[in-house]
Amino acid sequence: MLPLLLAAAVSCTSRFNTEDPFARAKWIGTSETVLYSDFLPQYLISADITITDGRSSASLLMGGNDPRLMDADLNIMGVENDRDASYIQVELDREFKRVYVYRTGYTPEDKPGKVYQSFKVADSLLVDPTSRLTVAVSYSELRIQLNGTNLGQVGVGPLGNGGDYIAYPQLSQIGWLVKKGDAARVSDIEVREARKPNALLYHLDGMTAEGSDQKVLVDPTHGGMPVLRSAFKVKGKEIASATLYATARGIYEVSINDARVGKDYLAPGLSQYNKHHYYQTYDVSPLLKDGKNSIQVSLAEGWWSGDITFGGGNRNYFGDQLAFLGSLYVQYTDGSSTVVVTDPFDWEVTTDGPVVYASLFQGQVTDARKSIEDAVWHSAEEMVLDGHVSDATFGQTAPRTDEYDGWQLVRQADPSPRVFAVLTAQGVTEVRPGVFVYDMGQNFAGIPSITLRGLQEGQQLRFRYAEVLYPDMPEYKGNEGMLMLENIRGAMAQDIYVASGASEELFEPHFTQHGYRYLEITGVSKAPSPADVKGLVLSSVQDFTAHFECSNPLVNRLWENIKWSMLANFISIPTDCPQRNERMGWSGDLSVFSRTATYLSDVDAFLNRHMQAIRDVQMPDGRMPDVAPIGGAFGGLLWGSAGITVPYECYRQYADTAILDQHYEAMQRYMQLIADKYIEKDSGLMTQGSRGFGGLGDWLGPQNGQLDNSSIWDAYYIFDLQIMVETARVLGRSEDEALYSRRLSERKQEFVSRYLDPATGRFIASEYARGRSGQPIHIQSSYVLPLAFGIIDDDALRAKVAGNLAQTLLRPGTTDNGINCPPYSLMTGFITTAWISKALSDNGRSDLAYRLLQQTSYPSWLYPVTQGATSIWERLDSYTKERGFGGNNSMNSFNHYSFGAVGQWLMAYSLGIDRDPSAPGFKHFILHPEADPTGHMTWAEGWYDTPYGRIESSWKRSGGKVEYTFTIPDGCTATLRIPGVPEQELSPGHYRF
Ligand code: BGC
Numbered sequence: 001m002l003p004l005l006l007a008a009a010v011s012c013t014s015r016f017n018t019e020d021p022f023a024r025a026k027w028i029g030t031s032e033t034v035l036y037s038d039f040l041p042q043y044l045i046s047a048d049i050t051i052t053d054g055r056s057s058a059s060l061l062m063g064g065n066d067p068r069l070m071d072a073d074l075n076i077m078g079v080e081n082d083r084d085a086s087y088i089q090v091e092l093d094r095e096f097k098r099v100y101v102y103r104t105g106y107t108p109e110d111k112p113g114k115v116y117q118s119f120k121v122a123d124s125l126l127v128d129p130t131s132r133l134t135v136a137v138s139y140s141e142l143r144i145q146l147n148g149t150n151l152g153q154v155g156v157g158p159l160g161n162g163g164d165y166i167a168y169p170q171l172s173q174i175g176w177l178v179k180k181g182d183a184a185r186v187s188d189i190e191v192r193e194a195r196k197p198n199a200l201l202y203h204l205d206g207m208t209a210e211g212s213d214q215k216v217l218v219d220p221t222h223g224g225m226p227v228l229r230s231a232f233k234v235k236g237k238e239i240a241s242a243t244l245y246a247t248a249r250g251i252y253e254v255s256i257n258d259a260r261v262g263k264d265y266l267a268p269g270l271s272q273y274n275k276h277h278y279y280q281t282y283d284v285s286p287l288l289k290d291g292k293n294s295i296q297v298s299l300a301e302g303w304w305s306g307d308i309t310f311g312g313g314n315r316n317y318f319g320d321q322l323a324f325l326g327s328l329y330v331q332y333t334d335g336s337s338t339v340v341v342t343d344p345f346d347w348e349v350t351t352d353g354p355v356v357y358a359s360l361f362q363g364q365v366t367d368a369r370k371s372i373e374d375a376v377w378h379s380a381e382e383m384v385l386d387g388h389v390s391d392a393t394f395g396q397t398a399p400r401t402d403e404y405d406g407w408q409l410v411r412q413a414d415p416s417p418r419v420f421a422v423l424t425a426q427g428v429t430e431v432r433p434g435v436f437v438y439d440m441g442q443n444f445a446g447i448p449s450i451t452l453r454g455l456q457e458g459q460q461l462r463f464r465y466a467e468v469l470y471p472d473m474p475e476y477k478g479n480e481g482m483l484m485l486e487n488i489r490g491a492m493a494q495d496i497y498v499a500s501g502a503s504e505e506l507f508e509p510h511f512t513q514h515g516y517r518y519l520e521i522t523g524v525s526k527a528p529s530p531a532d533v534k535g536l537v538l539s540s541v542q543d544f545t546a547h548f549e550c551s552n553p554l555v556n557r558l559w560e561n562i563k564w565s566m567l568a569n570f571i572s573i574p575t576d577c578p579q580r581n582e583r584m585g586w587s588g589d590l591s592v593f594s595r596t597a598t599y600l601s602d603v604d605a606f607l608n609r610h611m612q613a614i615r616d617v618q619m620p621d622g623r624m625p626d627v628a629p630i631g632g633a634f635g636g637l638l639w640g641s642a643g644i645t646v647p648y649e650c651y652r653q654y655a656d657t658a659i660l661d662q663h664y665e666a667m668q669r670y671m672q673l674i675a676d677k678y679i680e681k682d683s684g685l686m687t688q689g690s691r692g693f694g695g696l697g698d699w700l701g702p703q704n705g706q707l708d709n710s711s712i713w714d715a716y717y718i719f720d721l722q723i724m725v726e727t728a729r730v731l732g733r734s735e736d737e738a739l740y741s742r743r744l745s746e747r748k749q750e751f752v753s754r755y756l757d758p759a760t761g762r763f764i765a766s767e768y769a770r771g772r773s774g775q776p777i778h779i780q781s782s783y784v785l786p787l788a789f790g791i792i793d794d795d796a797l798r799a800k801v802a803g804n805l806a807q808t809l810l811r812p813g814t815t816d817n818g819i820n821c822p823p824y825s826l827m828t829g830f831i832t833t834a835w836i837s838k839a840l841s842d843n844g845r846s847d848l849a850y851r852l853l854q855q856t857s858y859p860s861w862l863y864p865v866t867q868g869a870t871s872i873w874e875r876l877d878s879y880t881k882e883r884g885f886g887g888n889n890s891m892n893s894f895n896h897y898s899f900g901a902v903g904q905w906l907m908a909y910s911l912g913i914d915r916d917p918s919a920p921g922f923k924h925f926i927l928h929p930e931a932d933p934t935g936h937m938t939w940a941e942g943w944y945d946t947p948y949g950r951i952e953s954s955w956k957r958s959g960g961k962v963e964y965t966f967t968i969p970d971g972c973t974a975t976l977r978i979p980g981v982p983e984q985e986l987s988p989g990h991y992r993f
Helices: 003-008 553-569 587-600 604-616 642-654 657-678 709-730 734-755 780-788 795-810 830-841 846-854 862-866 898-910
Strands: 009-013 042-050 057-064 087-093 098-104 115-120 130-138 141-146 149-155 173-178 185-192 200-204 214-218 227-234 239-249 251-256 276-283 291-300 323-332 336-341 348-350 355-359 363-367 408-411 418-424 427-432 435-453 460-466 494-498 504-507 514-522 533-539 546-550 913-915 924-927 939-946 949-958 961-968 973-978 981-986 989-992
Touching (some): 042 057, 057 130, 057 185, 087 130, 087 141, 087 173, 115 149, 173 185, 227 323, 227 336, 276 604, 291 323, 291 355, 435 460, 435 553, 514 533, 546 553, 553 587, 587 604, 587 642, 587 830, 587 898, 604 642, 604 657, 642 657, 657 709, 709 734, 709 780, 709 830, 734 780, 780 795, 780 830, 795 846, 830 846, 830 898, 898 939, 913 939, 961 973
Parallel strands (some): 276 408, 363 494, 924 973
Antiparallel strands (some): 009 336, 042 130, 057 087, 057 173, 087 098, 185 200, 227 291, 239 276, 251 291, 323 336, 427 435, 435 504, 435 514, 435 533, 460 494, 460 514, 546 939, 913 924, 939 949, 949 961, 973 981
């Protein structure tokens, strides 16, 4: 099959450049496009409409025959259409000089001919009998143009419009409609990518509708994901080493002689590709054989050209063409070598393989009937970057993705996502006839691995993925037990598998990723056995370095949930959530979770990569991004501070001084921006440049309506300054240290005088809280940060403030939307929740920290646990018994780690394995466990793995006494601080007190 390709191997001696392993390699792929129309929510569709009689009309159709609308089990609108009975219709009517939009078959109320919206067309646009009608579709929003002039916009989503809702229409089938009695021609139908350079995906030329009474729908789906291959010769000599260097625009998987190379998934992962593009290296010597060898590479969209971000229109964020770059270096023991590089002459490509389509958000479509050997192969093409990248930006503030200044191909230093664990379905329920729902027992991120037996050739199976099911409540009547997909929003999260008909086949889609606990299979008459339904848990976390266990099983489950949410959201980048059309590196979430994360696993390399991404998209004015990669910022200081806090956590936890060094300039620029622009010059008030919306506050806090945001921004600025003082000191920048120290002490004093009443320690609203200035705001989130960050130097005042925080915990509270909450409720959002336990413990109120921790009513950490949560929820009331999803069906993730930031308190306070403020890393650390003073929790034990070995700590309360045990590993020492025992230094060994 491959004789020609044997030329690919280049024999040489020591010409291989390990500094630049790709010196002679070229990016290769194919310019052929792939289109899977049922999974495309963003596109441009246009056609020429010719009407010569001046009174007829003609329509362009899209979103036709969407399978979701032809099966009542696949939608929640309750529709089940026959063929050609569901579509979106955009009609140009010359007689009435209007463009009409109709929606047919999307909801039971839709009727053919019932106008959904209409737009007036100016006479000047109708001079010519032929008009070009263009519809730009993005997550249910239609923007309509005639002859290049915008007519207007309309949302046609039956559940809502924009990225927060399940997206209708997809492109699906397209066509035209000409009514009886009308005479018109619809021609030159084009489908293009929504984003510049608007690659042509489909062209229907020559087929026209002349005459009347026609309704035509065609399926524009074509192509498949590119597969590349080549062959090379290995000399019959002893191999000293064989290394494959590889990367892709898109994601890739390589096999050599039909064996998969490496264990990575989704390589090269996400980065700000126009700045830093990572490549991977694999030892492939075990896969090689003497003589002829074959190499094959599968490509898929990944983050490069697939959907990214919650906003529509960001497909092709980095480009619209996939490509692979590879270099295989075989070094023989005699000093000679063989080098195989990607180039268009020696490699072939096909788009006719079994993977028909694959997208991270939408899912993977596999046609197992197709064999890669029988595919049509042709020469690969060199894929030149020129002109492929959109010039549009995300949120207008992100750097343009067509700027390749400073682009670097860099060897990846962090671990790629791999299989962390394999889950097996715990059971299956036939919710409706033929609708089989499997419970994986755990909310996780990954892919299914399902053994299918006895299928017919061509049988089509559909897999859908969800975190939760509709509960049995009147609001969800008719859908009880079915997958709740509203919160997956614009991500389709479905896989399709067309069976080969082999007696046993494995469905394991490698080019997508789902966040799910429940898996639905349809298209089979008999449910596959749960034992055959596995889930591969994917994560960049390779193992955990911390453990916590205690007498309270609900807290133990909370700990497990924190770990699961970290696994699911540390996939190449630290994401907010792994399931919906978002999955972005949100800075605020990471900033609060990073201290916990650095205990849970050695994520130094992972976070270093992320800090590079943050630097890559830092704004020219120094502003840190809200999300990285991609960039863009509206969130302000609490989110941007990740650029300060995360490198600091790496330094403190891992003694990684290099990250401070690398990041320092970016940190400085950011701090200067705050000093210059975020603080009002005259008043000194922290407004972040606006007395209206100055940025995000204590996100999702139940009492946010009352909080004075200025104070928490200010507190975080002070925290940032503290970090800068320490960083400047570590880096030996004494002038900077002095500058930041001065600013710090000024800002601390201002904070205290602005927000705290000296007599009572009550929080007083600043001018920022319009209409409430000067009034007390006596809620938990007012007090947490000044206490947790040590902002109040005066002991007496600090004690009063701590007393106020205690009071807000000891009394019932009311959420902004009127829900009454009992004492010891967690009335804090993403930011202050992360710090409340520390604020309490640092001020002698660990009793309250333990009460808060072990509270089970809403809102608390354990309420979700009592409701069966297996991961950390985005909202403390993502689901409640009383209110179901509380109307938050779409903005509601069940896998967001932010509220899991309490994990660091369990390690550093309950077990007391804490960092020494005067020395980074754990060579010397502080041991100050705090047994639950309330007696609710009777014991706790756990460990933390340092580079020196395992630190162990436990405490147990019995008969009014607390017994402690510790292990200090070789190479470490600790300062012990426990009640009733004089402070002392512990050397390596085991201890009992
Ligand atoms: C994300 C959050 C994020 C927030 C900021 C959300 O959509 O899921 O976790 O921090 O946006 O606006």
